[in-house]
Amino acid sequence: MGTLLSVNLAVPEPNPAKSSGTTGITKRPVPGPVPVRAPGPRDGGLGSGLVGDRIFDVRHHGGDDQAVYAYAREDYDWWERELGRDLAGGTFGENVTTVGVDVNGAAIGECWRIGRDVVLQTTFGRVPCATFQHKMAEPHWVKRFTRQARPGAYLRVVEPGEIRAGDEVTVVHRPRVRVTIAEGFRAWLLEPELLPRLLEVDEAPERLKDGVRRRLAGREEAAG
DSSP: OEEEEEEEEEOOEEETTSTTEEEOOOEEEOSSOEEEOOOOOTTTSOSSSBTTOOOSOTTTSOSGGGSEEEEEHHHHHHHHHHHTSOOOTTTTOOSEEEESOOTTTSBTTOEEEETTTEEEEEEEEOOOOHHHHHHHTOTTHHHHHHHHTOOOEEEEEEEOEEEOTTOEEEEEEOOSSOOBHHHHHHHHHTOGGGHHHHTTOTTSOHHHHHHHHHHHHHHHHHHO
16 A cells, blocks of 8 residues: 655646657646546547646657556655755656555556545556656766666556545556566566567557567567
């Protein structure tokens, strides 16, 4: 069991790192309840799963399989020691900052009940991008973030409702095949020999599985 430390919504600002022009990567904690619902497809949907949040780079972010992004306070604490600077909740662009939840150790397809009504299901880790690099202003940030495999987790909305800071987080479902968020991230970006494991997870996003199949086929072609 864990807790939501904060629920964070976007503060739109210019994005010189991409052609989209505006970014919502900076998020700030908000008081009171925030409605959560499935946003629909990435193309033509509502973007974020949180009402009041904004996603501007809809080509690469948002949609049902990235409806909510979670990051653990414990991982922030680790990065604070590594970087020698304070990192407030929302700095990495997450919608919910947790404490007492092993976000990176969660299995892909695991379901969390948050508060009384909301159920979210983990889908994959966050892949760092140029916008994240620019925001952090740390040398080789994308490579450093990737190497540590502390990506935080995207989640889809299974049951909508409202969430707020202080809500309890409990695991209510674990998948048949256990591949953690960190393991899946390493397979995709660091250890391609682990890629076949992602195809064993029934709950993994179809977009992810399609990408894994293409990469495995490419490796077979190159080897043959």
